[in-house]
Amino acid sequence: MGSREQILARVKKNKPEGMPLPSVKFFEEYASENLVQAFSEVLEGVGGKVVSVSGYAEAKQQILGCYPDKKNVGSSIPELEMGGLTLDAIDDPHALHQLDLMLVKGEVGVAENGAIWVSENSLSHRVSPFITEHLAIVLEKEKLVWNMHQAYSREEVCLEGYGVFIAGPSKTADIEQSLVIGAHGPRSLLVVLI
Amino acid sequence: MKRKVGLFIPCYIDQFYPNIAIATLKLLEKFDLEVGYPLEQTCCGQPMANSGFEEASLDAAQLFIRNFQEFDYIVAPSGSCVLHVKEHYNLLPGSEAVTKVRENTFELCEFLVDVLKVDHLKARFPFKVGYHSSCHGQRGLCLSQSSELNAPGFSKPKQLLQMVDGLELVELNRPDECCGFGGTFAVSEEAVSVRMGKDRIQDHLEQGAEVLTGGDASCLMHLEGLIKRKQLPLKVKHIAEILNGESV
Amino acid sequence: MNHPEAAKKFVKDEQRTTWHDQSLWFVRTKRDKSSKSLPEWEELRNMASAIKANVLSHLDEYLEEFERNAQANGVTVHWAKDAEEHNRIVHSILAKHRVKRLVKSKSMLTEECHLNPHLEQQGIEVIDTDLGERIVQLANEPPSHIVMPAIHKKKEEIGELFAKTIGTEPGAKDPQYLTEAARQHLREKFLAADAAITGVNFAIAETGGVVVCTNEGNADMGVHLAPVHIACMGMEKIIPKAEHLGVFLRLLARSATGQPITTYSSHFHKPRAGTEMHIVIVDNGRSEHLGQEDFRRALHCIRCGACMNTCPIYRRSGGHSYGYTVPGPIGSIIAPARNLKANHTLPFASTLCGSCSNVCPVKIDIHDQLYKWRQVIAKKKEVPLSKQLAMKVAGRVFANPGLYRMLGKVGRKVLRLPLKPLIYNPLNTWGKARDLPEAPKQSFREWYLENYPKNGK
Numbered sequence: 001m002g003s004r005e006q007i008l009a010r011v012k013k014n015k016p017e018g019m020p021l022p023s024v025k026f027f028e029e030y031a032s033e034n035l036v037q038a039f040s041e042v043l044e045g046v047g048g049k050v051v052s053v054s055g056y057a058e059a060k061q062q063i064l065g066c067y068p069d070k071k072n073v074g075s076s077i078p079e080l081e082m083g084g085l086t087l088d089a090i091d092d093p094h095a096l097h098q099l100d101l102m103l104v105k106g107e108v109g110v111a112e113n114g115a116i117w118v119s120e121n122s123l124s125h126r127v128s129p130f131i132t133e134h135l136a137i138v139l140e141k142e143k144l145v146w147n148m149h150q151a152y153s154r155e156e157v158c159l160e161g162y163g164v165f166i167a168g169p170s171k172t173a174d175i176e177q178s179l180v181i182g183a184h185g186p187r188s189l190l191v192v193l194i
Numbered sequence: 195m196k197r198k199v200g201l202f203i204p205c206y207i208d209q210f211y212p213n214i215a216i217a218t219l220k221l222l223e224k225f226d227l228e229v230g231y232p233l234e235q236t237c238c239g240q241p242m243a244n245s246g247f248e249e250a251s252l253d254a255a256q257l258f259i260r261n262f263q264e265f266d267y268i269v270a271p272s273g274s275c276v277l278h279v280k281e282h283y284n285l286l287p288g289s290e291a292v293t294k295v296r297e298n299t300f301e302l303c304e305f306l307v308d309v310l311k312v313d314h315l316k317a318r319f320p321f322k323v324g325y326h327s328s329c330h331g332q333r334g335l336c337l338s339q340s341s342e343l344n345a346p347g348f349s350k351p352k353q354l355l356q357m358v359d360g361l362e363l364v365e366l367n368r369p370d371e372c373c374g375f376g377g378t379f380a381v382s383e384e385a386v387s388v389r390m391g392k393d394r395i396q397d398h399l400e401q402g403a404e405v406l407t408g409g410d411a412s413c414l415m416h417l418e419g420l421i422k423r424k425q426l427p428l429k430v431k432h433i434a435e436i437l438n439g440e441s442v
Numbered sequence: 443m444n445h446p447e448a449a450k451k452f453v454k455d456e457q458r459t460t461w462h463d464q465s466l467w468f469v470r471t472k473r474d475k476s477s478k479s480l481p482e483w484e485e486l487r488n489m490a491s492a493i494k495a496n497v498l499s500h501l502d503e504y505l506e507e508f509e510r511n512a513q514a515n516g517v518t519v520h521w522a523k524d525a526e527e528h529n530r531i532v533h534s535i536l537a538k539h540r541v542k543r544l545v546k547s548k549s550m551l552t553e554e555c556h557l558n559p560h561l562e563q564q565g566i567e568v569i570d571t572d573l574g575e576r577i578v579q580l581a582n583e584p585p586s587h588i589v590m591p592a593i594h595k596k597k598e599e600i601g602e603l604f605a606k607t608i609g610t611e612p613g614a615k616d617p618q619y620l621t622e623a624a625r626q627h628l629r630e631k632f633l634a635a636d637a638a639i640t641g642v643n644f645a646i647a648e649t650g651g652v653v654v655c656t657n658e659g660n661a662d663m664g665v666h667l668a669p670v671h672i673a674c675m676g677m678e679k680i681i682p683k684a685e686h687l688g689v690f691l692r693l694l695a696r697s698a699t700g701q702p703i704t705t706y707s708s709h710f711h712k713p714r715a716g717t718e719m720h721i722v723i724v725d726n727g728r729s730e731h732l733g734q735e736d737f738r739r740a741l742h743c744i745r746c747g748a749c750m751n752t753c754p755i756y757r758r759s760g761g762h763s764y765g766y767t768v769p770g771p772i773g774s775i776i777a778p779a780r781n782l783k784a785n786h787t788l789p790f791a792s793t794l795c796g797s798c799s800n801v802c803p804v805k806i807d808i809h810d811q812l813y814k815w816r817q818v819i820a821k822k823k824e825v826p827l828s829k830q831l832a833m834k835v836a837g838r839v840f841a842n843p844g845l846y847r848m849l850g851k852v853g854r855k856v857l858r859l860p861l862k863p864l865i866y867n868p869l870n871t872w873g874k875a876r877d878l879p880e881a882p883k884q885s886f887r888e889w890y891l892e893n894y895p896k897n898g899k
Contacts, residue, residue: 002521003521003522003523003527003725004521006523007505007521007523007677007723007725007729008502008505008506010725010729010730010732010733011501011502011505011677011729011732012502013733014729014730014732014733015498015499015500015501015502015732016495016498016499016732016735016738017499018499018500019492019495019496019498019499020492020496021492021493021496021682022489022492022493022496024489024685024686024688024689025482025485025489027482027485030480030481030482042702046701046702046705093666093667094633094667097629097633110703112480112692112702113692113702113703114702114703115702115703115707125666126662126665126666126714127662127663127666127667130659130662130663130666130706131663131666131667147688147692148687148688148689148691148692148703149685149688149689149692151688152684152685152687152688153685159646159649159651159684159709159711160711160712161711161712162708162709162710162711162712162714163708163709164662164706164707164708164709165691165703165706165707166705166706167701167702167703167704167705167706168705169705170657170658170659170705170706171657171658171705172573172574172621172657172658173590173657173699174572174573174574174577174590174591174592174621175573175577175592175595175597175600175617175620175621176465176595176596176597176617177465177468177469177590177593178597178617178618180617180618180621180622182621182622182625183573183621183625183657183658183659183660184571184625184628184629184632184658184659184660184663185658185659185662185663185705185706186659203886203887205840205846205850207886208850208885208886208887209850209853209854209881209885210854210879210880210881210882211879211882211886212882212884212885212886212888212889213882215886215889216886216889219890230897231887231890231894231897233843233887233890233891234843235843236839236840236841236842236843236846237840237846239837239840241833241836242833242836242837242840244794244813244816245816245820245825245829245833246790246816246817246818246819246820246821246825246833247817247820247830247833247834247837248817249837250833250834250836250837251837251840252837253837253838253840253841254837254840254841256841257840257841257843329793329794329795329796329797330794330796332796333795333796333797333799333800334796340797340800341474342474342752342797342800342801343484343800344477344478344480344481344483344484345484368467370797371754371797372754372793372795372797374754374793375793376792376793376794376795377793378790378829379790379792379793380872381871381872382446382790382829383445383446383449383755383790383791384446384450384871384872384874384875385446385449385450385453385454386446386449386450386453386755386758386759386791387793388874388875388876389453389456389459389758390754390755390758390793391876393463393758415879416876418877418879419872419875419876419877419878419879420875420876422876422877423875423876423877
């Protein structure tokens with residue numbers, strides 16, 4: 001008998017009597033009335049910056065305003081061509097370590113914790129939101145939900161391939177709990193709400 | 195007919211802190227109760243059981259049941275011993291007497307608040323007091339809301355202390371951190387136990403407490419031992435003594 | 443490991459103990475604040491606990507479902523019955539790809555299996571990429587906390603370590619500077635790695651994917667650059683459905699650090715085009731543990747570390763004093779399930795205060811299990827003979843009221859004798875730092891008989 005069979009046989013023998021699977025409550029009654037405000041407050045609390053704009057043209061202005069001098073800019077948002085790196089032409093993700101700024105599309109935003117769902121459906125390289133020095137996520141306000149239960153019930157949060165909830169810039173507090181922004185990934189996160 | 199209360203005086207209170215027992219008795223006698231003290235009582239068995247020797251605690255537990263089964267209520271000035279009776283007497287063979295004793299054993303403050311519904315006390319204690327929340331009463335018997343939980347706050351012992359004239363309660367930095375007594379832990383992990391006790395005392399001192407009180411004489415014995423050794427400016431009083439109106 | 447001995451050494455440095463206690467208490471207060479911001483907190487804990495109970499009662503079915511779905515996603519699934527097999531599997535994957543340089547994000551499982559030394563012996567460079575883990579790796583120490591592996595180290599010590607190992611300025615101790623240096627140092631490692639290992643926070647039976655939570659982004663940096671990803675998971679990490687992630691991700695970071703969620707919650711389902719993804723499902727004692735009725739709930743653990751942060755003993759004795767991969771209260775109930783003899787002092791490293799059970803996001807009855815482990819350990823005679831004897835004698839004395847009273851009387855009399863040096867002898871552990879209570883002339887019973895004569899029998 002191989003390990004797989006041995007393990008499963010032992011589990012079968014030793015597991016307790018069947019316990020029911022509870023249904024997940026959504027706790028919508030506790031939702032904030034103003035999702036944009038709640039989302040922005042939480043995200044700024046974890047080191048992100050949030051701006052609100054009316055459309056992609058203004059989004060571009062805001063991003064350029066926040067990051068005026070970035071040379072190597074990558075974008076996986078068709079509406080936001082920045083004229084920087086052509087990501088589709090890059091095969092090897094290692095080449096992206098030059099990235100100064102990466103623009104990606106957020107698919108769902110969660111107000112209770114500032115997390116934004118980003119998946120490979122809108123990324124040409126999985127590593128791009130991590131390897132870049134700075135990250136800007138563009139998210140439509142309509143895509144905001146209150147909590148994680150609601151987020152997982154959204155069809156955008158599709159668990160195919162690869163996806164990630166991102167809440168703020170990369171950080172660590174492993175040295176005497178001093179918060180340092182910019183551990184391995186982006187040193188800053190700008191969220192542009194449209 | 196008066197309700198019959200059996201006074202349960204844990205072994206170390208009987209031997210070392212008769213004043214706490216006397217205060218408890220006198221306090222209970224102020225209410226419309228018939229208070230009896232079974233003379234053949236010894237120990238509830240907790241020290242053995244908590245050290246891993248439930249077996250060695252069985253005879254003491256059986257004796258406890260024999261001593262107390264006739265009472266309507268059993269009341270003790272110790273949350274820890276009460277918790278042992280309520281929670282761990284399932285190690286005894288089940289019987290009506292065991293069930294009755296487990297269901298009707300109360301810690302003193304709990305009894306005053308929940309059963310007697312006390313809303314005033316004739317007692318005066320004009321001091322700044324820090325309340326040490328002993329863990330077994332706190333988290334085991336839920337005498338107060340635990341700081342870890344997201345639930346409405348309350349504290350039965352503090353509710354009673356607030357009825358005492360002149361008494362000023364101080365707020366601690368860590369309202370329900372363990373003092374490090376822990377039964378045989380106090381000896382088997384002496385170093386950490388002592389350190390935990392010192393930290394608790396420091397919190398009371400920093401908040402300006404003149405008197406440290408609590409519902410478990412075991413924790414108080416540990417803390418007082420440290421205070422006396424260092425001759426710190428903090429008096430220790432069991433809550434029964436304060437509620438009974440005794441001064442420092 | 444003998445916890446009291448190790449703890450005694452730790453406590454000796456009073457200032458350091460104060461610092462360690464306060465650091466962790468700070469995390470506990472952040473956890474309190476965060477948990478209290480959700481009105482549904484206690485309900486979430488109940489839900490999480492019930493989901494985990496369901497998982498354990500159907501674990502074999504969920505594991506098979508997970509395997510099927512992961513395979514359908516193009517992932518290779520391996521099964522390891524123990525640490526040795528786990529290490530062998532990992533090595534064989536790496537050998538097949540001729541891996542020389544490996545980056546690894548935080549995984550308590552690989553610590554438990556001692557994977558690093560196994561791979562290093564075979565000439566593979568293993569780099570832990572979580573900053574805390576990298577610090578302890580460079581210091582050649584095990585982590586002292588499962589969430590904050592280097593919480594026992596002061597910034598001056600880390601500065602000194604980095605100066606020696608990665609070439610920072612001697613004397614530098616600014617966390618910002620040291621973190622930046624580590625970033626540069628590890629960036630090179632990420633770019634050069636031939637394979638990436640991650641742990642697994644949650645494995646979803648329904649979808650065959652795994653979720654990894656980090657703040658630094660180190661798991662993703664490793665996985666998305668390397669041609670091979672190996673995810674190592676203890677088999678209790680299974681959850682039934684993706685919707686349950688909502689429950690667990692709401693609890694995990696709030697319990698661990700007080701953050702509303704970790705910066706990255708990465709969901710890996712399929713390997714990136716042109717690369718391989720492997721998942722190693724590890725038993726290593728878990729299936730036996732599952733059979734222990736009183737103790738199986740310890741397998742609910744989601745490794746948030748909240749019980750460590752709240753434990754007054756952990757805070758004052760440090761993670762290393764436990765001598766087990768997972769320290770603190772939860773470790774003290776897992777360790778004896780895996781190796782009772784080696785870990786028999788751990789269930790006694792507690793006052794049974796119960797704070798651990800109260801903070802646990804999946805409601806493990808930690809302090810009750812500690813009590814139950816003590817019973818098991820005493821039965822197996824793994825406690826000192828003197829204690830066995832003392833407890834037996836105490837049991838006899840308390841069963842005999844006359845004997846109890848007689849000994850009490852004699853004892854009090856002895857304590858009242860002017861014999862201080864004799865009483866405070868080296869064998870009197872209580873009296874090393876504490877005075878004994880003053881022994882009264884009369885016990886309460888004696889007083890009672892005198893004052894209530896008609897009640898006396």
